[in-house]
Amino acid sequence: MKPGKRGRIPIVLLRKSYYNPPVASLPIVYASTSGHTEYVVDTLIAFLKERLPSLVIGKKCVELATATDLDGDFLILASSTWNTGGPEGQLNPHMYAFVYGPGKDVVLKGKKVAVIGLGDARYYYTCRAAEHLEKYVKDHGGTVVAMMKIINEPYGQEAKVRAWGEKLLEILGNGEGNRIRIGIRDGSDR
Numbered sequence: 001m002k003p004g005k006r007g008r009i010p011i012v013l014l015r016k017s018y019y020n021p022p023v024a025s026l027p028i029v030y031a032s033t034s035g036h037t038e039y040v041v042d043t044l045i046a047f048l049k050e051r052l053p054s055l056v057i058g059k060k061c062v063e064l065a066t067a068t069d070l071d072g073d074f075l076i077l078a079s080s081t082w083n084t085g086g087p088e089g090q091l092n093p094h095m096y097a098f099v100y101g102p103g104k105d106v107v108l109k110g111k112k113v114a115v116i117g118l119g120d121a122r123y124y125y126t127c128r129a130a131e132h133l134e135k136y137v138k139d140h141g142g143t144v145v146a147m148m149k150i151i152n153e154p155y156g157q158e159a160k161v162r163a164w165g166e167k168l169l170e171i172l173g174n175g176e177g178n179r180i181r182i183g184i185r186d187g188s189d190r
């Protein structure tokens with residue numbers, strides 16, 4: 001070995017593995033009754049897949065979700081707002097059933113979570129699902145790093161969803177996400 005080379009770290013190799021994680025996963029668990037929330041989720045997924053094809057996105061309807069569906073490098077929870085149980089401004093009943101059912105004992109410690117809420121301006125307590133999801137995440141030890149509210153029909157609000165998706169990529173790229181940030185910094189993923 002030439003003098004000075006001993007013990008040197010192969011910087012190029014290190015960078016390659018740092019910027020290319022084996023898997024980067026993004027679970028999305030959503031509740032949708034007439035399809036509005038699902039439409040927003042699908043619009044977001046299409047945007048993210050376009051920008052980051054290697055990202056593994058797990059879309060799960062909350063009625064079928066179990067606690068393990070919240071596992072992953074990052075998490076998105078999405079729900080419309082309902083008047084479940086009487087008063088306005090509640091979670092969609094399916095999301096409500098999940099957070100007090102299979103999701104009741106979930107530990108989100110250290111988990112970065114983005115939440116999406118949908119609602120309608122005709123209700124006094126508009127789009128409160130977002131705050132309910134935020135509380136759920138905090139109560140379970142997680143951190144909400146982004147929130148989006150879609151008020152009224154989502155059709156025609158696609159640009160807002162994509163702009164939020166852009167913000168999400170920035171958040172992940174700034175290291176606020178866990179391993180996903182590594183993939184995003186890799187120019188080959190763009």
Ligand SMILES: Cc1cc2nc3c(=O)[nH]c(=O)nc-3n(C[C@H](O)[C@H](O)[C@H](O)COP(=O)(O)O)c2cc1C
Nearest residue numbers: 032033034035036037080081088089119120126127
């Ligand atoms: C029974 C019912 C109750 C609702 N209650 C509220 C409410 O309290 N606050 C609100 O902002 N929107 C409320 N909405 C509006 C929905 O949140 C909104 O239409 C949403 O886009 C539906 O999304 P989804 O099709 O994904 O369930 C209610 C809708 C229904 C059908």
